[in-house]
Amino acid sequence: MANRDYVVDVAVYQSTSMSAYKHAGARQVIVKLTEGTGYFNPKAHYQIKSAHYHHMYVHAYHFATFGSSVSRAKAEAKFFVARAKKLNVSKKRYLWLDWETGDGNSVVNGTYSNTKAIMAFMKVCHDAGYKVGLYSGAYVLRQHVDTSTIVKKYGTCLWVASYATMGRIDTPNFNYFPSMDGVAIWQFTDNWCGLNVDGNITLKELITDRKLAVHKKSAERPKPKPIKKTGIVYVPVINRNPDYKVRLLDSKGKYQKYIRTSTTWKVWDAKTIRGMKCYRIGTDEQWVPAKFAKLI
Known part of the structure; x- marks a missing residue:
């Protein structure tokens, strides 16, 4: 079974310190780097530095404004990759595409054309040597994207937002899990632990280079104590x-x-x-x- 890691995603609206998130139990962080072809998060450098200081795994994301345009998708991906390299985001981590309504991004141009543009963006990131994934709300992914094509190409790579209720949620209620194929991360709240940060949980092992604890064999292992049942x-x-x-x-x-x-x-x-x-x-x-x- 994959590790169920708590993950936060941060942008300019969050602090440059990851201390509170680490203390609450987050082990991974996804930092917004860029949007379109001209904006980059001015806090990203400090957020990444703080995450590393607190021994958190760092991924990155880009907010799309290309809609269904393949040429613009490629241009935004190149801008994103360049920033990821400048900030030394490890190629062992994921570059996520945040494709949703907002800041001029249109999601209603047709499933085929939407998916073609998304795939073009992901290919640029993948060809640059990174792992790739796609984020959006469950409704948008079901109605406006051919996720089966994306999952077939890149495996379990969807990051899906779906909340049981609005407001603070500390632990995910899997009765409200958005059952979809290919889900790697579930974003279950926009206010995790009252910290005003998105709360996510992994459904797939995203980190393949974790250091495993090495246990020395003893000459004779003591018998485990029986579990007290009453x-x-x-x-x-x-x-x-x-x-x-x-x-x-x-x-x-x-x-x-x-x-x-x-x-x-x-x-x-x-x-x-x-x-x-x-x-x-x-x-x-x-x-x-x-x-x-x-x-x-």
């Missing part, structure tokens, strides 16, 4: 926020209702769900991830 569990306050709530799962991994922090529950069982150790609380199929709780 007792009392306490759900503490998280991030010093008394209003923070924790979402429960059922035994099949589907998300259920929320419970408040600073509460105590009887534990009836324990097992692994979605790769997480969980405790069953109450008498119903309600499981709380152990990372949010502790036995007392």
